[in-house]
């Protein structure tokens with residue numbers, strides 16, 4: 001089979017499943033009120049001249065005219081799921097392919113913010129889990145989870161690769177942030193890094209990004225408490241108040257929970273942790289399982305929400321696929337997240 005013409009897949013992978021998810025979770029309709037677009041590459045991603053059918057999306061952010069989505073080759077999980085069902089028939093051809101599948105580099109899918117069309121798939125230099133991505137105006141930051149590191153890609157270099165259509169970007173710098181680096185966002189003049197755990201409450205650590213002769217340095221400044229298993233967060237203003245939404249996911253069966261607070265940012269100080277009990281609690285929202293990052297475009301104020309449930313290791317398996325699959329990025333206004341304020 002000639003695979004040279006195969007391209008990164010686009011469009012909706014599981015249309016019916018999404019409609020079922022909307023029926024089950026009315027909030028999903030509200031947070032996709034402005035638009036939706038299929039997460040690229042779920043069925044097939046072209047990377048490094050290879051083809052991957054188990055890329056699993058993680059982070060999302062807006063950088064200039066682009067929506068950027070990180071994903072990693074989740075072949076270990078996919079193979080494990082296929083092996084589990086091999087004795088009951090399973091899917092021998094998929095299993096055979098999975099056994100021969102070498103781990104691909106992680107990628108950034110680039111989507112045009114206006115047309116919502118996929119315009120490039122950019123490879124990262126490594127196979128990082130890439131749990132989050134954020135943009136500070138100069139650098140695109142990739143959160144590297146259990147490596148406890150943040151890697152910076154120069155936006156102008158990323159843009160050159162985007163114009164070319166494909167290729168690999170370098171990390172200009174990789175910083176040991178001494179925290180879990182599970183997700184990342186920007187708000188005001190800080191970059192925030194999720195420092196969250198599966199069994200205990202975590203935090204989100206604030207950093208000032210200092211550009212020292214073109215190389216970013218990170219200076220810790222402030223910390224906000226996070227619930228167990230936080231996968232993403234959004235900080236944004238409505239009027240003169242600041243609001244925080246935190247996405248918490250607990251596997252492929254349980255719904256995701258979004259915790260919402262009004263936060264007094266003047267209480268965020270160096271060397272202190274702002275507790276959630278010191279924020280005004282606005283209650284929770286229920287969304288389908290496996291929610292990942294939430295991000296707001298500082299220019300248009302559109303909010304983008306991402307799920308990982310439509311990736312092959314969680315959706316395209318015989319035994320225990322995710323029950324409420326979301327195959328698309330959901331776009332809404334900030335007010336859709338905080339209708340009561």
Ligand SMILES: [Zn+2]
Pocket residue numbers: 051052053054055073074075101102103104
């Ligand atoms: Zn792969």
